[in-house]
Amino acid sequence: MTDLPAPLFDTLVIIGPGLIGSSILRRGMEDRRIARRLVACDISPEVRARVAELGIADQIESDPATAARDADCVIICVPVGAIAMVAAQVMPVMKKGAILSEVGSVKTTVMEAMTPLLAQHPDIAFIPAHPMAGTEFSGPDAGFATLFEDRWCLLTPPGHTPADAIRRVTNLWEMMGARVRSMTVDHHDRVCAIVSHLPHLLAFTICGTADDLADETRSEVLDFAASGFRDFTRIAASDPTMWRDIFLNNREALLDMLDRFIADAQAMGNAIRTGDEDVIVSRIKRGRAIRRSLIENRQA
Numbered sequence: 001m002t003d004l005p006a007p008l009f010d011t012l013v014i015i016g017p018g019l020i021g022s023s024i025l026r027r028g029m030e031d032r033r034i035a036r037r038l039v040a041c042d043i044s045p046e047v048r049a050r051v052a053e054l055g056i057a058d059q060i061e062s063d064p065a066t067a068a069r070d071a072d073c074v075i076i077c078v079p080v081g082a083i084a085m086v087a088a089q090v091m092p093v094m095k096k097g098a099i100l101s102e103v104g105s106v107k108t109t110v111m112e113a114m115t116p117l118l119a120q121h122p123d124i125a126f127i128p129a130h131p132m133a134g135t136e137f138s139g140p141d142a143g144f145a146t147l148f149e150d151r152w153c154l155l156t157p158p159g160h161t162p163a164d165a166i167r168r169v170t171n172l173w174e175m176m177g178a179r180v181r182s183m184t185v186d187h188h189d190r191v192c193a194i195v196s197h198l199p200h201l202l203a204f205t206i207c208g209t210a211d212d213l214a215d216e217t218r219s220e221v222l223d224f225a226a227s228g229f230r231d232f233t234r235i236a237a238s239d240p241t242m243w244r245d246i247f248l249n250n251r252e253a254l255l256d257m258l259d260r261f262i263a264d265a266q267a268m269g270n271a272i273r274t275g276d277e278d279v280i281v282s283r284i285k286r287g288r289a290i291r292r293s294l295i296e297n298r299q300a
């Protein structure tokens with residue numbers, strides 16, 4: 001009989017088994033080469049009970065420190081505003097040489113909050129990751145094992161991070177079907193401001209604008225929304241806590257992108273006002289070209 005290769009991690013701990021955390025757990029349950037033991041930890045008793053019913057973890061804990069004690073890798077999957085607080089709970093008990101990761105949608109402010117903790121615990125490798133995958137749904141029922149398939153996962157490891165730890169986190173995401181790229185926290189936050197955070201801001205806003213016109217158009221909004229508007233409503237159905245934290249933590253990059261967007265939208269408005277067909281058509285063509293390249297890159 002041939003021995004099976006050792007799993008990538010002996011014990012992998014997911015703190016916050018919501019959409020993202022439960023998707024990692026589901027993939028880990030399906031592919032036991034990822035971890036021998038999968039531990040889930042959540043602050044919410046309802047979430048813990050649901051994770052138990054779904055059978056997507058080998059062990060379920062309510063206390064992050066208890067969950068993290070024997071971990072080879074801990075991944076914090078809670079809203080951005082709570083990541084550093086959870087890190088402060090687990091780092092003092094984590095093993096020397098263990099890996100700490102998180103999946104937050106913003107990196108600069110998390111790294112700032114983590115800097116003093118990292119100085120106190122130099123034996124823990126901190127490797128922030130951000131899977132560019134998700135849906136408008138939250139919670140453990142929303143996750144699925146193929147969520148990261150063919151999606152990008154962006155890593156923002158600090159400069160001194162051991163190469164072996166980066167390799168293991170890269171392997172983890174690749175085993176879940178993702179493509180991995182490393183970048184600085186600043187670059188990450190600017191890229192995400194334009195590809196993810198501004199589109200959400202626009203979706204929440206356009207739904208509000210339509211709702212404010214309710215007297216004139218309420219029934220039309222509901223009746224005829226099987227059009228462009230419907231695609232905005234999917235994004236606008238996203239979780240308020242998650243998006244509050246993203247907007248407040250990526251304030252500068254997001255406001256910069258918003259200013260650019262407002263200038264471009266005004267330019268389009270002027271072209272419509274003055275009947276400048278060339279400007280109108282060239283902008284529409286750029287949109288179509290971007291959609292085509294997304295499809296070619298298998299991202300749409």
Ligand SMILES: NC(=O)c1ccc[n+]([C@@H]2O[C@H](COP(=O)([O-])OP(=O)(O)OC[C@H]3O[C@@H](n4cnc5c(N)ncnc54)[C@H](O)[C@@H]3O)[C@@H](O)[C@H]2O)c1
Nearest residue numbers: 016018019020042043077078079080104105134135138139
């Ligand atoms: N939803 C997406 O599309 C998406 C994509 C990529 C990254 N992210 C990021 O991933 C993280 C999780 O997002 P999600 O959509 O999976 O959220 P979610 O709401 O589905 O799950 C978050 C879980 O964290 C738990 N939690 C909150 N505070 C906690 C604490 N202090 N201790 C322990 N558990 C706690 C909640 O009870 C919940 O079960 C966020 O930082 C988000 O920015 C989200």
Ligand SMILES: O=C(O)C(=O)C[C@]1(C(=O)O)C=C[C@@H](O)C=C1
Nearest residue numbers: 105131132133134135136195196
């Ligand atoms: O597909 C969606 O519904 C998402 O909102 C996913 C999405 C995105 O904007 O692309 C949202 C936030 C994350 O940080 C990464 C992915």
